[in-house]
Amino acid sequence: MRKADRTGGRLGPWRRSFQWATSLLVLGIPFVRIGGDSLLRLDPPSLTLYLGGRALPIEELYLFLLLGIALILLFLLVTLAFGRAWCGWACPQTTLSDLTEGFRARIGLGAGAETKAANLWRRGVFHLFCLALALLTAANLVWYFLSPYEFFARLAQGRLGMAAGLTLAVTAALVYLDLAWVRRLLCREFCPYGRFQSALVDPGTLTLRFHPDEASRCIRCGACVRACPMDIDIRRGDQIECINCGRCLDACRDVMARRGQAGIIRYTFGLSGRGAAALLNPRMLLVTTAFVAICAIFAATLLLRTSLTLKLGRPTGLVARPLDDGQTLNFFLAVVANRGSAPLEVGLRARAPDGSPLRVLGPVAEIHLAPRERRRLDFAVVSPNSLGAGEILLTLESPQGQTLVSGQARLAAPLDAKDKGTP
Ligand code: SF4
Ligand code: SF4
Numbered sequence: 523m524r525k526a527d528r529t530g531g532r533l534g535p536w537r538r539s540f541q542w543a544t545s546l547l548v549l550g551i552p553f554v555r556i557g558g559d560s561l562l563r564l565d566p567p568s569l570t571l572y573l574g575g576r577a578l579p580i581e582e583l584y585l586f587l588l589l590g591i592a593l594i595l596l597f598l599l600v601t602l603a604f605g606r607a608w609c610g611w612a613c614p615q616t617t618l619s620d621l622t623e624g625f626r627a628r629i630g631l632g633a634g635a636e637t638k639a640a641n642l643w644r645r646g647v648f649h650l651f652c653l654a655l656a657l658l659t660a661a662n663l664v665w666y667f668l669s670p671y672e673f674f675a676r677l678a679q680g681r682l683g684m685a686a687g688l689t690l691a692v693t694a695a696l697v698y699l700d701l702a703w704v705r706r707l708l709c710r711e712f713c714p715y716g717r718f719q720s721a722l723v724d725p726g727t728l729t730l731r732f733h734p735d736e737a738s739r740c741i742r743c744g745a746c747v748r749a750c751p752m753d754i755d756i757r758r759g760d761q762i763e764c765i766n767c768g769r770c771l772d773a774c775r776d777v778m779a780r781r782g783q784a785g786i787i788r789y790t791f792g793l794s795g796r797g798a799a800a801l802l803n804p805r806m807l808l809v810t811t812a813f814v815a816i817c818a819i820f821a822a823t824l825l826l827r828t829s830l831t832l833k834l835g836r837p838t839g840l841v842a843r844p845l846d847d848g849q850t851l852n853f854f855l856a857v858v859a860n861r862g863s864a865p866l867e868v869g870l871r872a873r874a875p876d877g878s879p880l881r882v883l884g885p886v887a888e889i890h891l892a893p894r895e896r897r898r899l900d901f902a903v904v905s906p907n908s909l910g911a912g913e914i915l916l917t918l919e920s921p922q923g924q925t926l927v928s929g930q931a932r933l934a935a936p937l938d939a940k941d942k943g944t945p
Contacts, residue, residue, distance in 0.1 A: 532775065533768040537610070541617045548614070549658075552665035557863045560669055566685070570894070576824060577861060577894055588820040595813040598722070602806055605727040606719055607789075609709065610767030618655060618697070619705040623751070625651050652701040653694075660693035706751055709765055716762045726792045726800030730766045732757045736786045745777045746770035746787060756787055829862030830891075832918050834929045837900060842934035849904050851883075852933050856899045858918065860891035867891075868918045868926060872903045875912060880905055888921075903933075911935040 554561040556575030563572045569580035571589075578585050600608060610616055631644045665673060668686050676682045682690070700708060709716070723729075732746075740757065747755045749769040754761050756770045768789070775785035792800040835855050843851045860866045870886035873879055884901030891897065903914065910933070917928040 532772045534772050537768060538620075540611055541620065544612055545614075545617055549662055552662070552670050559863055562666065563669060564667055566667055568894070574824075575863075577863065579861070579894070582827075585820070585823060588816060588823065592813065592816045592820055595809060595816060599806075599809050599813055601719055601722050602724045602727060602809060603801055605723065605729050606716065606764065606766040607728055607730075609713075609715065609765035613715075613765075614659075615700075615708060615713070616765060616767065618659065618701055619709075619751070621655065622652060622701045622705065649702055653698050655701060656694045656697035657690075659697045660690045663693055664690050710752060710763050720762060724792070724803065724805055726796075726803050726806060728766075728789055728791050729760070730756070730764065730768060730771060730787065730789050731760070732770075732787050739778070739783060739786055741777070741781075743777050745773040749773035827861070828927055829860065830866060830868070830918060830927050831857075831859045831861065832916070832927045832929050833857045833859075834916060834931045845904070849906050850934065852903045852905055852931075854901055854903065854916075854931055856901070856916070856929075857896060858889065858891065858899060859896040860893060863893045865890065865892055867921055869921070870899065870901065871917050871919055873915045873917070874905070874909055875914070880914060889918075903931075905933050909933055 551562055552560060559575055559577060560572040561574065564570075565572065571578045571580075571586070573589075580586070626648055629644050629647055631648050661670075661673070664686050667689075668676075668683075673682070673686070676686075732740075737757075746757070747770075749772065750756070751767065751769065752763045752765060754763050756764065766789075771785060771787045771789070774787045778785045791798050833856065835857075837853055837855045840853055842853065845851055856870065858868070858870075868889050868891065870882060870889065871879065872882050881904040882901055883904065884899065886899060886901050889897070889899070903916075905914065913930045913932050915928055916931055917925045919925050
Protein backbone atom coordinates (compact mmCIF):
# COMPACT_ATOMS: atom_id res chain seq x y z
CA MET A 523 0.00 0.00 0.00
CA ARG A 524 1.36 3.46 -0.94
CA LYS A 525 2.12 6.01 1.76
CA ALA A 526 -0.66 8.37 0.62
CA ASP A 527 -3.17 5.56 1.00
CA ARG A 528 -1.95 4.88 4.50
CA THR A 529 -1.90 8.48 5.71
CA GLY A 530 -5.02 9.72 3.97
CA GLY A 531 -3.18 13.06 3.44
CA ARG A 532 -2.60 15.95 5.82
CA LEU A 533 -5.47 18.14 6.93
CA GLY A 534 -3.30 21.16 7.79
CA PRO A 535 -3.15 22.60 4.24
CA TRP A 536 -6.94 22.15 3.87
CA ARG A 537 -7.54 23.88 7.16
CA ARG A 538 -5.27 26.79 6.27
CA SER A 539 -6.95 27.17 2.84
CA PHE A 540 -10.35 27.16 4.53
CA GLN A 541 -9.21 29.81 7.01
CA TRP A 542 -7.84 32.03 4.22
CA ALA A 543 -11.01 31.61 2.14
CA THR A 544 -13.35 32.50 5.04
CA SER A 545 -11.12 35.43 6.11
CA LEU A 546 -11.04 36.87 2.59
CA LEU A 547 -14.80 36.39 2.35
CA VAL A 548 -15.43 38.24 5.63
CA LEU A 549 -13.01 41.00 4.58
CA GLY A 550 -14.46 41.29 1.08
CA ILE A 551 -18.22 41.20 1.73
CA PRO A 552 -18.49 44.89 2.85
CA PHE A 553 -16.91 45.98 -0.48
CA VAL A 554 -19.56 44.19 -2.58
CA ARG A 555 -22.50 46.29 -3.71
CA ILE A 556 -25.71 45.29 -5.42
CA GLY A 557 -27.69 48.07 -7.08
CA GLY A 558 -25.70 50.67 -5.12
CA ASP A 559 -26.44 49.06 -1.74
CA SER A 560 -24.10 46.98 0.41
CA LEU A 561 -24.41 43.21 0.10
CA LEU A 562 -24.62 42.97 3.90
CA ARG A 563 -24.57 45.97 6.24
CA LEU A 564 -26.54 47.34 9.15
CA ASP A 565 -26.88 51.11 8.88
CA PRO A 566 -27.30 52.45 12.46
CA PRO A 567 -28.52 56.01 11.60
CA SER A 568 -31.47 54.71 9.56
CA LEU A 569 -31.78 51.39 11.45
CA THR A 570 -31.81 49.62 8.10
CA LEU A 571 -30.32 46.25 7.25
CA TYR A 572 -28.95 46.00 3.70
CA LEU A 573 -29.11 42.38 2.62
CA GLY A 574 -28.53 41.07 -0.88
CA GLY A 575 -29.43 44.37 -2.57
CA ARG A 576 -32.54 44.98 -0.47
CA ALA A 577 -33.07 47.48 2.30
CA LEU A 578 -34.96 46.20 5.35
CA PRO A 579 -35.96 49.01 7.71
CA ILE A 580 -36.35 48.14 11.38
CA GLU A 581 -40.12 48.70 11.03
CA GLU A 582 -40.26 45.36 9.19
CA LEU A 583 -39.61 43.56 12.45
CA TYR A 584 -41.06 40.29 11.23
CA LEU A 585 -38.21 40.00 8.72
CA PHE A 586 -35.61 40.60 11.45
CA LEU A 587 -37.38 38.02 13.58
CA LEU A 588 -37.31 35.44 10.78
CA LEU A 589 -33.66 36.19 10.07
CA GLY A 590 -32.81 35.89 13.78
CA ILE A 591 -34.58 32.51 14.07
CA ALA A 592 -32.84 31.27 10.90
CA LEU A 593 -29.42 32.25 12.29
CA ILE A 594 -30.10 30.53 15.63
CA LEU A 595 -31.22 27.35 13.82
CA LEU A 596 -28.14 27.49 11.57
CA PHE A 597 -25.94 27.80 14.65
CA LEU A 598 -27.67 24.76 16.21
CA LEU A 599 -27.37 22.80 12.99
CA VAL A 600 -23.65 23.53 12.51
CA THR A 601 -23.00 22.68 16.17
CA LEU A 602 -24.96 19.42 16.00
CA ALA A 603 -23.30 18.32 12.76
CA PHE A 604 -19.73 19.55 13.11
CA GLY A 605 -19.32 20.07 16.84
CA ARG A 606 -16.17 21.96 17.75
CA ALA A 607 -14.76 21.71 14.22
CA TRP A 608 -16.09 25.28 14.04
CA CYS A 609 -13.51 26.29 16.68
CA GLY A 610 -10.53 24.80 14.88
CA TRP A 611 -11.50 25.57 11.30
CA ALA A 612 -13.68 28.67 11.11
CA CYS A 613 -13.60 30.68 14.36
CA PRO A 614 -11.92 34.09 13.80
CA GLN A 615 -10.19 33.78 17.18
CA THR A 616 -8.42 30.58 16.04
CA THR A 617 -7.59 32.03 12.60
CA LEU A 618 -6.06 35.17 14.13
CA SER A 619 -4.21 33.14 16.79
CA ASP A 620 -2.82 30.78 14.10
CA LEU A 621 -1.71 33.75 12.01
CA THR A 622 -0.05 35.46 14.98
CA GLU A 623 1.70 32.30 16.15
CA GLY A 624 2.81 31.54 12.58
CA PHE A 625 4.31 35.03 12.29
CA ARG A 626 5.96 34.65 15.70
CA ALA A 627 7.63 31.43 14.56
CA ARG A 628 8.60 32.95 11.20
CA ILE A 629 10.54 35.81 12.79
CA GLY A 630 12.16 33.41 15.20
CA LEU A 631 10.35 34.49 18.35
CA GLY A 632 9.86 31.31 20.37
CA ALA A 633 8.05 30.61 23.60
CA GLY A 634 9.13 30.55 27.26
CA ALA A 635 12.81 31.13 27.95
CA GLU A 636 13.53 31.56 24.27
CA THR A 637 11.10 34.47 24.16
CA LYS A 638 12.92 36.28 26.96
CA ALA A 639 16.20 35.94 25.11
CA ALA A 640 14.83 37.11 21.80
CA ASN A 641 16.06 40.36 20.30
CA LEU A 642 14.17 43.48 21.19
CA TRP A 643 13.47 44.33 17.56
CA ARG A 644 11.80 40.95 17.04
CA ARG A 645 9.41 41.69 19.88
CA GLY A 646 8.80 45.13 18.37
CA VAL A 647 8.04 43.65 14.94
CA PHE A 648 5.75 41.08 16.53
CA HIS A 649 3.76 43.74 18.42
CA LEU A 650 3.54 45.93 15.30
CA PHE A 651 2.15 42.91 13.44
CA CYS A 652 -0.43 42.32 16.19
CA LEU A 653 -1.39 46.00 16.10
CA ALA A 654 -1.79 46.00 12.30
CA LEU A 655 -3.88 42.81 12.45
CA ALA A 656 -5.99 44.28 15.27
CA LEU A 657 -6.62 47.48 13.29
CA LEU A 658 -7.60 45.50 10.19
CA THR A 659 -9.97 43.31 12.23
CA ALA A 660 -11.54 46.35 13.93
CA ALA A 661 -11.93 48.22 10.62
CA ASN A 662 -13.50 45.11 9.08
CA LEU A 663 -16.07 45.05 11.89
CA VAL A 664 -16.86 48.77 11.38
CA TRP A 665 -17.35 48.16 7.62
CA TYR A 666 -20.41 46.06 8.43
CA PHE A 667 -21.99 49.27 9.85
CA LEU A 668 -20.31 52.03 7.83
CA SER A 669 -19.61 51.25 4.17
CA PRO A 670 -15.82 50.92 3.60
CA TYR A 671 -16.10 53.43 0.73
CA GLU A 672 -17.51 56.00 3.14
CA PHE A 673 -15.11 54.85 5.87
CA PHE A 674 -12.02 55.60 3.75
CA ALA A 675 -13.47 58.86 2.38
CA ARG A 676 -14.20 60.07 5.92
CA LEU A 677 -10.81 58.86 7.15
CA ALA A 678 -9.04 60.81 4.38
CA GLN A 679 -10.94 63.95 5.44
CA GLY A 680 -10.21 63.30 9.13
CA ARG A 681 -13.89 63.13 10.09
CA LEU A 682 -14.56 59.47 10.84
CA GLY A 683 -17.10 60.35 13.49
CA MET A 684 -17.38 59.62 17.21
CA ALA A 685 -19.25 56.28 17.00
CA ALA A 686 -17.10 54.75 14.23
CA GLY A 687 -13.87 56.13 15.71
CA LEU A 688 -14.66 54.84 19.20
CA THR A 689 -15.71 51.40 17.90
CA LEU A 690 -12.52 51.19 15.85
CA ALA A 691 -10.28 52.21 18.75
CA VAL A 692 -11.91 50.00 21.42
CA THR A 693 -12.13 46.93 19.14
CA ALA A 694 -8.55 47.37 17.93
CA ALA A 695 -7.29 47.69 21.52
CA LEU A 696 -9.15 44.54 22.63
CA VAL A 697 -8.01 42.49 19.62
CA TYR A 698 -4.41 43.70 20.10
CA LEU A 699 -4.42 42.60 23.76
CA ASP A 700 -5.93 39.28 22.71
CA LEU A 701 -3.37 38.62 19.95
CA ALA A 702 -0.33 39.86 21.83
CA TRP A 703 -1.00 38.14 25.17
CA VAL A 704 -4.23 36.14 25.50
CA ARG A 705 -4.73 34.02 22.34
CA ARG A 706 -5.50 30.36 23.26
CA LEU A 707 -6.29 31.28 26.87
CA LEU A 708 -9.48 32.89 25.59
CA CYS A 709 -10.62 29.55 24.06
CA ARG A 710 -9.51 27.56 27.08
CA GLU A 711 -10.88 29.69 29.91
CA PHE A 712 -13.40 32.24 28.69
CA CYS A 713 -15.19 31.16 25.48
CA PRO A 714 -18.64 29.76 26.39
CA TYR A 715 -19.00 27.88 23.10
CA GLY A 716 -17.11 24.81 24.32
CA ARG A 717 -19.41 24.48 27.36
CA PHE A 718 -22.44 25.16 25.21
CA GLN A 719 -21.36 22.64 22.60
CA SER A 720 -20.87 19.85 25.12
CA ALA A 721 -24.55 20.29 26.07
CA LEU A 722 -25.57 20.05 22.43
CA VAL A 723 -23.48 17.07 21.44
CA ASP A 724 -25.44 14.55 19.41
CA PRO A 725 -24.86 10.81 18.74
CA GLY A 726 -23.82 11.76 15.18
CA THR A 727 -21.76 14.90 15.86
CA LEU A 728 -18.37 15.07 14.11
CA THR A 729 -15.64 14.63 16.70
CA LEU A 730 -11.90 14.16 16.62
CA ARG A 731 -10.85 11.14 18.68
CA PHE A 732 -8.00 8.89 19.64
CA HIS A 733 -9.61 5.50 19.00
CA PRO A 734 -9.30 3.39 22.19
CA ASP A 735 -9.72 0.10 20.31
CA GLU A 736 -6.51 0.93 18.40
CA ALA A 737 -4.59 2.16 21.47
CA SER A 738 -2.28 -0.86 21.27
CA ARG A 739 -0.76 0.62 18.10
CA CYS A 740 0.26 3.84 19.92
CA ILE A 741 4.06 4.01 20.29
CA ARG A 742 3.81 6.83 22.89
CA CYS A 743 5.98 9.13 20.80
CA GLY A 744 4.12 12.20 22.12
CA ALA A 745 4.01 13.89 18.67
CA CYS A 746 0.27 14.52 19.06
CA VAL A 747 0.79 16.30 22.39
CA ARG A 748 3.67 18.42 21.08
CA ALA A 749 1.56 19.50 18.07
CA CYS A 750 -1.40 20.57 20.20
CA PRO A 751 -1.82 24.37 20.48
CA MET A 752 -4.08 23.87 23.53
CA ASP A 753 -1.48 21.81 25.43
CA ILE A 754 -3.74 18.80 25.92
CA ASP A 755 -3.33 15.07 25.36
CA ILE A 756 -6.01 13.74 23.00
CA ARG A 757 -5.30 10.18 24.21
CA ARG A 758 -7.10 11.01 27.48
CA GLY A 759 -10.43 11.21 25.66
CA ASP A 760 -12.83 14.10 24.97
CA GLN A 761 -11.73 17.33 26.63
CA ILE A 762 -13.50 20.65 26.73
CA GLU A 763 -10.30 22.50 25.71
CA CYS A 764 -9.97 20.58 22.41
CA ILE A 765 -10.79 22.87 19.45
CA ASN A 766 -10.79 19.98 16.94
CA CYS A 767 -8.08 21.64 14.87
CA GLY A 768 -6.64 18.31 13.69
CA ARG A 769 -2.96 19.11 14.34
CA CYS A 770 -2.62 15.98 16.50
CA LEU A 771 -4.24 13.97 13.70
CA ASP A 772 -1.61 15.17 11.20
CA ALA A 773 1.20 14.54 13.69
CA CYS A 774 0.01 11.00 14.33
CA ARG A 775 -0.50 10.29 10.62
CA ASP A 776 3.10 11.38 9.93
CA VAL A 777 4.46 9.17 12.71
CA MET A 778 2.38 6.13 11.79
CA ALA A 779 3.02 6.57 8.05
CA ARG A 780 6.71 6.02 8.71
CA ARG A 781 5.68 2.65 10.16
CA GLY A 782 3.42 1.97 7.17
CA GLN A 783 0.28 2.28 9.26
CA ALA A 784 -2.76 4.55 9.32
CA GLY A 785 -3.06 7.21 12.04
CA ILE A 786 -4.82 6.39 15.30
CA ILE A 787 -6.49 9.80 15.65
CA ARG A 788 -9.44 10.44 13.34
CA TYR A 789 -12.50 12.58 12.76
CA THR A 790 -15.65 10.47 13.10
CA PHE A 791 -19.35 11.21 13.11
CA GLY A 792 -20.31 9.93 16.55
CA LEU A 793 -19.05 6.59 17.81
CA SER A 794 -21.31 4.29 15.84
CA GLY A 795 -18.91 3.88 12.91
CA ARG A 796 -21.74 4.70 10.49
CA GLY A 797 -19.93 7.70 8.98
CA ALA A 798 -22.00 10.74 7.96
CA ALA A 799 -25.11 8.49 8.05
CA ALA A 800 -25.00 8.96 11.83
CA LEU A 801 -26.29 12.48 11.18
CA LEU A 802 -29.62 11.02 10.03
CA ASN A 803 -31.15 11.08 13.48
CA PRO A 804 -34.44 12.68 14.67
CA ARG A 805 -32.83 15.72 16.32
CA MET A 806 -30.82 16.64 13.21
CA LEU A 807 -33.79 16.07 10.91
CA LEU A 808 -36.03 18.24 13.11
CA VAL A 809 -33.59 21.17 13.23
CA THR A 810 -32.82 20.85 9.49
CA THR A 811 -36.53 20.88 8.60
CA ALA A 812 -37.16 23.93 10.81
CA PHE A 813 -34.15 25.75 9.31
CA VAL A 814 -35.17 25.03 5.70
CA ALA A 815 -38.78 26.08 6.43
CA ILE A 816 -37.76 29.39 8.06
CA CYS A 817 -35.31 30.14 5.22
CA ALA A 818 -38.02 29.42 2.63
CA ILE A 819 -40.50 31.72 4.44
CA PHE A 820 -37.85 34.45 4.74
CA ALA A 821 -36.85 34.21 1.05
CA ALA A 822 -40.48 34.17 -0.15
CA THR A 823 -41.36 37.17 2.07
CA LEU A 824 -38.33 39.05 0.79
CA LEU A 825 -39.09 38.30 -2.86
CA LEU A 826 -42.83 38.98 -2.70
CA ARG A 827 -42.66 42.20 -0.66
CA THR A 828 -43.52 45.29 -2.73
CA SER A 829 -41.14 48.23 -2.97
CA LEU A 830 -43.99 50.72 -2.39
CA THR A 831 -46.25 50.71 0.66
CA LEU A 832 -49.39 52.64 1.55
CA LYS A 833 -50.75 52.86 5.08
CA LEU A 834 -54.03 54.69 5.62
CA GLY A 835 -55.44 56.33 8.70
CA ARG A 836 -57.48 59.21 9.98
CA PRO A 837 -56.00 62.44 11.36
CA THR A 838 -56.86 63.23 14.96
CA GLY A 839 -59.56 65.87 15.34
CA LEU A 840 -61.85 66.58 12.41
CA VAL A 841 -62.81 63.44 10.49
CA ALA A 842 -65.44 64.79 8.06
CA ARG A 843 -67.19 68.01 7.11
CA PRO A 844 -70.41 68.56 5.12
CA LEU A 845 -70.27 70.64 1.94
CA ASP A 846 -72.97 73.00 0.72
CA ASP A 847 -73.58 70.93 -2.44
CA GLY A 848 -74.77 67.92 -0.43
CA GLN A 849 -71.45 66.05 -0.48
CA THR A 850 -69.12 65.23 2.42
CA LEU A 851 -65.45 66.02 2.81
CA ASN A 852 -63.63 63.07 4.49
CA PHE A 853 -60.19 63.74 5.94
CA PHE A 854 -57.50 61.03 5.75
CA LEU A 855 -53.81 60.62 6.22
CA ALA A 856 -51.50 58.23 4.41
CA VAL A 857 -47.92 57.14 5.03
CA VAL A 858 -46.27 56.33 1.72
CA ALA A 859 -42.89 54.56 1.68
CA ASN A 860 -40.52 53.81 -1.18
CA ARG A 861 -38.57 50.74 0.02
CA GLY A 862 -36.67 50.41 -3.25
CA SER A 863 -33.30 51.80 -4.32
CA ALA A 864 -34.69 53.91 -7.24
CA PRO A 865 -36.72 57.14 -7.05
CA LEU A 866 -40.46 56.87 -7.74
CA GLU A 867 -43.17 59.22 -8.99
CA VAL A 868 -46.72 58.34 -8.01
CA GLY A 869 -50.13 59.94 -7.64
CA LEU A 870 -52.87 59.09 -5.15
CA ARG A 871 -56.38 58.45 -6.52
CA ALA A 872 -59.70 57.58 -4.87
CA ARG A 873 -62.51 55.48 -6.32
CA ALA A 874 -66.04 54.66 -5.23
CA PRO A 875 -66.98 50.97 -4.93
CA ASP A 876 -68.43 51.11 -8.49
CA GLY A 877 -65.04 52.30 -9.81
CA SER A 878 -66.06 55.92 -10.45
CA PRO A 879 -63.30 58.43 -9.52
CA LEU A 880 -63.69 60.65 -6.46
CA ARG A 881 -62.17 64.10 -6.10
CA VAL A 882 -59.08 64.17 -3.84
CA LEU A 883 -57.90 67.44 -2.30
CA GLY A 884 -54.31 67.82 -1.07
CA PRO A 885 -50.70 67.31 -2.23
CA VAL A 886 -51.41 63.93 -3.82
CA ALA A 887 -50.49 64.43 -7.49
CA GLU A 888 -46.93 63.96 -8.74
CA ILE A 889 -45.49 62.70 -5.45
CA HIS A 890 -41.73 62.29 -5.90
CA LEU A 891 -40.26 59.76 -3.49
CA ALA A 892 -36.51 59.37 -3.13
CA PRO A 893 -35.12 55.84 -2.48
CA ARG A 894 -36.20 54.66 0.99
CA GLU A 895 -38.20 57.86 1.62
CA ARG A 896 -41.29 57.74 3.83
CA ARG A 897 -43.76 60.58 3.61
CA ARG A 898 -46.96 61.48 5.39
CA LEU A 899 -49.74 62.86 3.20
CA ASP A 900 -52.77 64.71 4.59
CA PHE A 901 -55.65 64.80 2.14
CA ALA A 902 -59.43 64.87 1.87
CA VAL A 903 -61.87 62.96 -0.36
CA VAL A 904 -65.10 64.52 -1.62
CA SER A 905 -67.84 61.85 -1.57
CA PRO A 906 -71.51 62.05 -2.51
CA ASN A 907 -73.79 61.26 0.43
CA SER A 908 -75.27 58.43 -1.64
CA LEU A 909 -72.17 56.37 -0.78
CA GLY A 910 -73.19 56.36 2.88
CA ALA A 911 -70.53 55.14 5.33
CA GLY A 912 -69.15 52.72 2.77
CA GLU A 913 -65.62 51.86 1.82
CA ILE A 914 -63.65 53.55 -0.91
CA LEU A 915 -60.52 52.41 -2.72
CA LEU A 916 -57.35 54.51 -2.50
CA THR A 917 -54.56 53.71 -4.94
CA LEU A 918 -51.04 54.86 -5.64
CA GLU A 919 -50.60 54.97 -9.40
CA SER A 920 -47.65 55.48 -11.72
CA PRO A 921 -47.66 58.48 -14.11
CA GLN A 922 -48.89 56.00 -16.78
CA GLY A 923 -51.95 55.18 -14.67
CA GLN A 924 -50.80 51.75 -13.52
CA THR A 925 -51.97 50.83 -10.01
CA LEU A 926 -48.90 50.09 -7.87
CA VAL A 927 -50.48 49.57 -4.48
CA SER A 928 -53.93 50.09 -3.01
CA GLY A 929 -55.81 50.21 0.26
CA GLN A 930 -59.36 50.60 1.49
CA ALA A 931 -60.72 53.34 3.75
CA ARG A 932 -64.14 53.80 5.29
CA LEU A 933 -66.09 57.02 4.80
CA ALA A 934 -67.73 58.84 7.71
CA ALA A 935 -71.51 58.69 7.89
CA PRO A 936 -73.08 61.37 5.58
CA LEU A 937 -73.48 64.73 7.29
CA ASP A 938 -76.14 67.38 6.95
CA ALA A 939 -74.87 70.80 5.78
CA LYS A 940 -75.98 72.35 9.03
CA ASP A 941 -73.77 69.95 11.03
CA LYS A 942 -70.48 71.51 12.09
CA GLY A 943 -68.51 68.28 11.50
CA THR A 944 -67.71 64.92 13.03
CA PRO A 945 -64.88 65.07 15.55
S1 SF4 B 1 -6.16 17.68 20.91
FE1 SF4 B 1 -5.75 17.74 18.71
S2 SF4 B 1 -7.58 18.62 17.82
FE2 SF4 B 1 -7.65 19.04 20.02
S3 SF4 B 1 -6.75 21.07 20.18
FE3 SF4 B 1 -5.09 19.58 20.50
S4 SF4 B 1 -4.22 19.32 18.43
FE4 SF4 B 1 -6.17 20.33 18.16
S1 SF4 C 1 1.20 10.70 17.76
FE1 SF4 C 1 -0.02 8.81 17.58
S2 SF4 C 1 1.47 7.22 18.07
FE2 SF4 C 1 2.38 9.14 18.85
S3 SF4 C 1 1.65 9.26 20.97
FE3 SF4 C 1 0.16 10.37 19.74
S4 SF4 C 1 -1.42 8.83 19.30
FE4 SF4 C 1 0.40 7.70 19.99
